[in-house]
Amino acid sequence: MIKKVLKILTWILIAAWFVVMMGFVSEEADKVLCNRIDVNLSDTVHYRFITRSDIRAILEATDMHLQGYPLAEINTRSLEKELEQNPYIRNAEISKDISGKLEVWVEQRVPLVRIMPGGKNGYYLDMEGKMLPLSDSFTPRILLASGNIPYPDKQGGLDDRLKDIYRFSNYLADHDFWGDQIVQIYVNQEEEYELIPRVGAHHILLGSMDQWEKKLRNLELLYRQGLSRYGWNRYGTINFKIYKSSNMY
Numbered sequence: 099m100i101k102k103v104l105k106i107l108t109w110i111l112i113a114a115w116f117v118v119m120m121g122f123v124s125e126e127a128d129k130v131l132c133n134r135i136d137v138n139l140s141d142t143v144h145y146r147f148i149t150r151s152d153i154r155a156i157l158e159a160t161d162m163h164l165q166g167y168p169l170a171e172i173n174t175r176s177l178e179k180e181l182e183q184n185p186y187i188r189n190a191e192i193s194k195d196i197s198g199k200l201e202v203w204v205e206q207r208v209p210l211v212r213i214m215p216g217g218k219n220g221y222y223l224d225m226e227g228k229m230l231p232l233s234d235s236f237t238p239r240i241l242l243a244s245g246n247i248p249y250p251d252k253q254g255g256l257d258d259r260l261k262d263i264y265r266f267s268n269y270l271a272d273h274d275f276w277g278d279q280i281v282q283i284y285v286n287q288e289e290e291y292e293l294i295p296r297v298g299a300h301h302i303l304l305g306s307m308d309q310w311e312k313k314l315r316n317l318e319l320l321y322r323q324g325l326s327r328y329g330w331n332r333y334g335t336i337n338f339k340i341y342k343s344s345n346m347y
Contacts, residue, residue, distance in 0.1 A: 129170075130168065131168055132172060132200050133165065133166075133199070135200045138204065147230075156180060174200075178191065208224055209240055210268065211241045212232075213244075214244040228254065241267050241282070243284075246259075263285075275318060278296065301335060303338060
């Protein structure tokens with residue numbers, strides 16, 4: 099019985115010590131000053147819409163005191179929201195370190211296709227279908243879509259043409275063959291789609307976006323069994339507008 103009581107008292111003392119120490123650590127942590135800001139930026143090899151210097155400038159432009167001030171007074175969620183206002187930033191995460199370090203993790207948005215409506219400079223759609231403005235400092239080498247294409251609405255919503263282009267561009271980007279071969283989508287005044295390939299002197303009349311996956315399968319078959327044998331410059335135009343459902347694989 100005495101051993102049991104002593105054991106209980108021992109655990110109570112350990113718990114009390116733990117609470118006291120946690121309070122002490124917490125009190126000391128509140129006094130720690132921010133002495134360093136580390137910025138980690140995703141995928142800087144392929145995309146350079148925003149730099150570490152840009153991120154530091156955004157942080158410095160806020161009304162919040164950072165370096166040299168207590169970490170406890172820094173509202174990390176407010177800083178994250180401030181960073182996420184930038185159109186090129188998909189997500190921001192900020193954490194504090196007991197050593198006084200503020201760790202900033204920023205994920206860039208990844209452009210999927212550049213849209214040039216009516217030959218104008220236009221904008222990008224990213225991998226999530228979000229509109230990105232063009233950058234003065236960086237131009238990625240990605241798929242181009244031009245011609246009779248609208249702008250998203252004020253809320254960033256996509257009309258049917260833009261939705262078709264977004265889905266089609268996603269398919270091309272994920273495809274081992276078409277991701278390298280198709281470099282431009284053109285939408286003519288009849289709202290029909292034409293494709294410009296990287297290799298070959300021809301262009302491809304896709305017509306509507308109906309059954310475009312089947313059209314591309316037929317086109318790939320033509321590429322592999324026809325053009326590879328007779329030459330990539332044999333045809334000026336490859337027309338898939340005349341294909342009917344019954345003729346498709």
